[in-house]
Amino acid sequence: MKELFLLRGIPGSGKSTLAKSLGGKHFEADMYFVDPVTKYYNFDPTKLGFAHSWCRDSVASSLATKVPRVVVSNTFTQEWEMEPYMDLAKTHGYIVYSLVVENRHSGVNEHGVPEEALQKMQDRFELKLR
Numbered sequence: 001m002k003e004l005f006l007l008r009g010i011p012g013s014g015k016s017t018l019a020k021s022l023g024g025k026h027f028e029a030d031m032y033f034v035d036p037v038t039k040y041y042n043f044d045p046t047k048l049g050f051a052h053s054w055c056r057d058s059v060a061s062s063l064a065t066k067v068p069r070v071v072v073s074n075t076f077t078q079e080w081e082m083e084p085y086m087d088l089a090k091t092h093g094y095i096v097y098s099l100v101v102e103n104r105h106s107g108v109n110e111h112g113v114p115e116e117a118l119q120k121m122q123d124r125f126e127l128k129l130r
Helices: 015-022 029-032 043-065 083-092 113-122
Strands: 003-008 025-027 071-072 095-100
Touching: 003 015, 003 083, 015 025, 015 071, 025 043, 029 043, 043 071, 043 083, 083 095
Parallel strands: 003 071, 003 095, 025 071
Antiparallel strands: none
16 A cells, blocks of 8 residues: 655644654655755755755655655645645555644744744644545
8 A cells, every 4th residue: 555644733743753653755845954964954945945846856756666655744734735745646546644733742843933933824724624
């Protein structure tokens, strides 16, 4: 069985931690900002579009090569943000699981996203139950 997990939630909710526990190949846009040598995270908002393109392309490559389990952990606050991944899954015959990860453990967002930005993400978070 081929599975694609889309983990959604605001920073600090535990998406990355859950993704790692699910196994499989894991991607998130934030990985684009991590230096491969130093492992230092250097976020640049002007490159966010590139980061998301890199994430989608990496997932597309994994699905095309039939990696059995692929996990994507991004905020996905809006339904449309998941559509490219859903389309890829359909093209390659993957079952999709969309999981909302809530911060019920007082998690801290590792990247220091300001409270105002967190609130904006929370306010625009869309949830579709059907």
